[in-house]
Amino acid sequence: MTTSVRFENVSKRYSLGGEPTLVSRMNPRRNRGLSEVWALRDVSFVVEQGETVAIVGSNGSGKTTTLRMVAGISAPTSGRIRVEGSVAPLIGIGVGFNPELSGRENVAVNGQLLGLSQKEIRRNFDAIVEFSEIEAYLDTPVKFYSSGMYLRLGFAVAVHTRPEILVVDEILAVGDAAFQAKCNIRMRELRDAGTTIVLVTHNLNLAVRMSKRTIVLSRGELVFDGDSTEGVGVYHEMLSEIRDVSDTANVTIDGEDVTQSKGQAKVSLDIRNHAGDSKRQVETGRPFSIFVTIEFTEEVEDPCIGIGLTPAEGHDVVASVFTAPGEYRGKHGPGRPLHAEVRMENHLLTRSYIAHAVIYDSQRKWLLGLSPFESFYVKSPSKYFGTTDLHSVLTINGTEMSNVAVVR
């Protein structure tokens, strides 16, 4: 087996502090203000030909830097990178699109940048157009396209490249559900055809579905390299230490962004699996609990609380529980916290979720500052496919079928 990507003790340093100017370059005293940051430290890994590897990590973990180096855009400060085979980097959609040119012309530009020859573009042109679903606008300048059309066309070209190594950055998260499904299927086709895929993503669900192997980066260091399900668990353990401010949920009540208010209560959440372990990983079919501890900075009487679950990439609440107004009676204040436990049957399937809590006083006044949250991961047996286990039973001509998800 040949090696597609090899990182040997790769480190990468960026200097911060904005663009150096001619003046600051010549003036050593002002130069000292420029700080530097190590985006990667001594990272080593190998991706064999035909392998699919997901690289996960929170913002600032170094995953985009890794991706840029695999794609050859950036160079290591020290260490060695070897990439063998033609690379199609899908970092953003529609690279090289010029707004003045038509969709047709841009397909040729984008396709060549992604490594297709003119002959291959001609040969695949009809398939690209069909995939993009924008046939009627092919000769319209791209500047008149809606953002959806633009993405569709860009993605259509991207998935028709036939590289030996596909480098993908999050872009599967674009477009509507049907289009995303099409993209996922296409990725699987490429994977099954022996294309090496390096996938950088926040979407752990995708990481687990697409690849057996996951690399977890944290603050520029490789902290895990191995089985995806295990890796996702590691990633969630880590999340409890590193908080992504960008993940903070914004909550609006009566048109007012309450997350801006100061708050009189502090909430901490803890997810425990069926065995009572606080591992931020729960299993399908096994109940789990969310422990909520609320500490108060002011006297509060008869508070109402609610706890909800939303998928990590989305805004829909999949489950929630609330107390009725006045149902719970109690006086709380500094040093007298409130403890709540929510027990949930787990019908959820492989995916990352966020648990968050809300709290009001008896006058329905919001008592929290930032909406607190805790993420966790649901692990399910591979026979399932979808987001929920509805205990479905399939019978054909009266015979019960075993449920085996083929798409994996």
Add this chain to the structure above:
Amino acid sequence: MANSSTATSGAAVLDLTGERTPISVLLRDLRRQRHLLVMLANRDFKAKYRSTNLGLVWAVLLPLIQGTVLALVFTHVVHIQARTASYPVFVLAGMATWTYLSSSVQSATTSILDQSDIAGRIYFPRMFLPGVAILAAAPGLLASLIVVIPISVVLGVTPTWHFVALPLGWLLAVVTVYAIGAPLALLNVYFRDVKYFVVAALQALLYGSPVIYPLDLLGDYKAILYANPASGIIELVRWSFDVNGKDPVLAPLAGTAVWIIVMTGVTVIAYARQERLACDRL
């Protein structure tokens, strides 16, 4: 299908130890991916005039108008002694060439930043980026030089066999602008003041180049202008219209050649060292 794409890109191997691209690898990638230079230049050429009504006519019209104004000013107001067959043709040829040199050095200087959308998301030798900007404007120069031909005939300059050198003048302009613009493009990523400096320098250089006056006007001091890379190009273009009068051609051409050789070397070394580091700053 998988094999055919392999064939186009060859056994693409990226092997980087540290920050620099080995020069041999850079030269290999330049050759292997040269089709991207042509394709991107073609894209920018098409896009440039796409939404204008007059299209390429603008590339011809601008130097023509400027040249005409200058020809009028200098023949009727300043009375320059051109001692050539036709001063208007002399100025028009000079102005058409200068307009390209000036605008292309400017667009080359900002080329890497202008194309950061591509440069930040896909790798190909960054040396192509200034080339794209320069090549996209090159048909404009050719068109405006061709338009000077009938004008010169109308103004009473009979075409000679010197015309065969016109394409050479065009090519020389493109190559020279690249050799000078490519290092500036890289420098401009690090120091964004560079582009303003370039604009100011070019404005001064218009009067430091034999565009509106003949080299010969400087008498014994004309050798100073041999150090200006624009002199050789302008004189070669004038020579092909046979309006260079007493101006020397070979001496300024030698000056231009030195610039090309030195700056091409600087370009290759600078890009091998910095092309990937520069992309971290886009």
